[in-house]
Amino acid sequence: MSVRRLAPDHVQPASFAFDAANENWADQQIAKYPEGRQASAVIPLLWKAQEQHHGWVPRAAIEEVARKLGMAPMRVMEIATFYTMFNLQPVGQHYVQLCGTTPCALRGAEALKKVCEDVIGPQSTVTADGKLSWLEVECLGACCNAPMAQINFDYYEDLTPANFKALLEDLRHGRPTKPGPQNGRTGSEPLGGGETLKDPGLYDGSMIGAGDWQKRVTEQRKAAAEAAAAKAAAEAEAKKAAADAAATGTAGPTDIKEAPAPAAASPGRPKPSDPAQPSGRAQDTPSAASDTIKDTSAKDISAKTPARRPRAAKPTDKPVK
Numbered sequence: 001m002s003v004r005r006l007a008p009d010h011v012q013p014a015s016f017a018f019d020a021a022n023e024n025w026a027d028q029q030i031a032k033y034p035e036g037r038q039a040s041a042v043i044p045l046l047w048k049a050q051e052q053h054h055g056w057v058p059r060a061a062i063e064e065v066a067r068k069l070g071m072a073p074m075r076v077m078e079i080a081t082f083y084t085m086f087n088l089q090p091v092g093q094h095y096v097q098l099c100g101t102t103p104c105a106l107r108g109a110e111a112l113k114k115v116c117e118d119v120i121g122p123q124s125t126v127t128a129d130g131k132l133s134w135l136e137v138e139c140l141g142a143c144c145n146a147p148m149a150q151i152n153f154d155y156y157e158d159l160t161p162a163n164f165k166a167l168l169e170d171l172r173h174g175r176p177t178k179p180g181p182q183n184g185r186t187g188s189e190p191l192g193g194g195e196t197l198k199d200p201g202l203y204d205g206s207m208i209g210a211g212d213w214q215k216r217v218t219e220q221r222k223a224a225a226e227a228a229a230a231k232a233a234a235e236a237e238a239k240k241a242a243a244d245a246a247a248t249g250t251a252g253p254t255d256i257k258e259a260p261a262p263a264a265a266s267p268g269r270p271k272p273s274d275p276a277q278p279s280g281r282a283q284d285t286p287s288a289a290s291d292t293i294k295d296t297s298a299k300d301i302s303a304k305t306p307a308r309r310p311r312a313a314k315p316t317d318k319p320v321k
């Protein structure tokens with residue numbers, strides 16, 4: 001990690017101002033925060049200033065952000081120098097951040113540093129054509145594809161000195177490049193493709209005994225659709241027959257079917273009035289139960305409740321004075 005200092009005076013611009021579009025954007029960011037909390041917009045504004053000023057933040061931009069947010073310039077300087085996402089030195093059109101942390105170092109990052117020095121030059125210097133610059137940074141979170149580098153907003157992984165050198169030349173000459181692993185693998189899976197979870201039974205249900213569940217579900221759906229169609233046809237037929245009967249003034253079989261069934265035909269619970277039933281009303285029907293409650297309520301319900309008998313005095317009880 002290099003020291004975080006402002007660029008030397010001879011590269012600092014005399015002034016900085018947001019252009020109209022960015023000024024408008026900055027005002028919208030500031031408006032997101034309540035009155036008195038405008039300083040909360042400091043990081044978005046510094047980021048926009050860096051974007052406008054060819055990828056780095058000059059001193060004048062720090063002062064302009066401080067003025068806009070009503071902050072002391074030193075407070076904004078502290079933020080700009082703390083976060084490595086803000087570049088304090090000029091950068092190339094293609095800014096290479098090369099990871100030098102342990103996993104990448106173990107996988108050959110030192111050799112990649114040598115490539116940067118050979119092709120670009122020392123860290124934090126821009127090539128004469130303005131195309132490239134580089135910086136060693138800490139882990140960028142793609143250790144499983146080490147060694148790697150971030151170039152502008154893209155990751156390039158599984159680098160070797162040969163493919164890294166070719167990549168830098170492609171960028172310098174404006175040729176298309178392919179971000180991600182440079183050795184042909186997809187994501188972080190093994191070279192040559194995945195080696196686990198390849199059994200088709202994992203995905204068709206056969207492994208858990210579901211067999212050909214898709215075929216079974218299709219058949220069930222078809223049978224349900226046929227049954228629904230047959231039912232609808234029968235109902236339509238019955239309605240038509242009823243309408244015909246109404247038109248001719250004769251009751252058809254449908255009318256008879258729809259007449260209420262006589263109570264005696266219901267075979268379910270025993271009737272309370274049935275003398276053959278040994279049980280009484282009070283036990284069998286809700287209405288009988290409600291009668292019972294009616295008979296005993298209010299009149300003498302307290303009389304049926306046994307009175308509480310006073311406790312017999314024990315020898316240990318003290319006499320009441």
Ligand code: FES
Nearest residue numbers: 099104139142143
């Ligand atoms: S160590 Fe290089 S990406 Fe994590």
